[in-house]
Amino acid sequence: MIDEVGELLREAAARTVLPWFNQLSAEHIVEKAPGDLVTIADQQAEEFVAAGLRRLLPGSVVVGEEAVSVDDHLLRRLRDGGRVWLVDPIDGTANFAAGRRPFVMMVALLDAGVPVASWILDPIVGSLAVAERGAGCVVDGVRLADGVSGESPPLGKLRGALALRYLPDELRARVLAGVDGLGVVLPGQHCAGREHWDIATGEQDFALFWRTLPWDHVPGTLLVREAGGVARRLDGSPYDYTDDRPGLLVARSEAAWQELREALLPAD
Known part of the structure; x- marks a missing residue:
């Protein structure tokens, strides 16, 4: 099939x-x-x-x-x-x-x-x-090789997209305060499926989303996970399409995800 x-x-x-x-x-x-x-x-x-x-x-x-x-x-x-x-x-x-x-x-x-x-x-x-x-x-x-990421690049060499449009003002300010430590911040492709695809294949290292509608993210997060990547809510819990909460951070490896969360979403 x-x-x-x-x-x-x-x-x-x-x-x-x-x-x-x-x-x-x-x-x-x-x-x-x-x-x-x-x-x-x-x-x-x-x-x-x-x-x-x-x-x-x-x-x-x-x-x-x-x-x-x-x-x-x-x-x-x-x-x-x-x-x-x-x-x-x-x-x-x-x-x-x-x-x-x-x-x-x-x-x-x-x-x-x-x-x-x-x-x-x-x-x-x-x-x-x-x-x-x-x-x-x-x-x-x-x-695709399992764990396409291999050893994750350091934070200063990570490149990826931040979908800032729908982020609440306070969260957007926190995220923007952390972007200076990243390698390259892409404007986003306005196509979640393509972002996931590029993470899975190693074309980029991460993507941050606010809206988490299931048709936008279920196909791509499975692709990322099967390529050795990580897709989690902003609080660190696994992405669950039945959970209506917004916020999703996807990265090519566990190490990259942890680095990105610490940089973009520091604990209060």
Whole structure:
């Protein structure tokens, strides 16, 4: 089924996402909430992927970002004991709507509430990252070495992204007070799935998020963990998608996570 889901995402990209890229008009874009966009491509892709996943795994439940935006009671299904698919048809919708990269398509499979597999597709280049719980992860068929980070670079050489937009003012001030000790602070890609991907492959060392919606982070945090990385809440507790609290710090290694927390989130 691992390969079948990947092929489903590729087909969905070819049929429902790429034809709309740089072809959207104003009537094809809706603001669900201030700054939170959905396009006709998001809607068509989610419908296509959801139907395909149900065929692949009869009796399974699909929880998609756009379906939840219409009926948030669907989120309760993530706590079901059976097999549940979590779908983000286009992660990075604002980028997609503006005709720029990155944006990705993401799926995760939950079994009895535990993420057991995830898929992230970059539709533009056709690159696919896949993670299986306890079995590692591959990118375009090439297995990532467990613990890609090796020895973590010192704090002054770490590079990563800080998503500051939604941080409360007091927390933002604390985080910004600690950035001088970091190597490179990136502006963020406005695409959580891509941030996780780049951490898993060693392209960057960390990312800090405030919003922790499950479709944004379940697929990518599984990828990071299977590559030897760490994804935890700001208080140090493991990331749990059923926990509605905001705040998530992801790093390529345990040592990097501890260094970053001490620098960016010093104890009061």
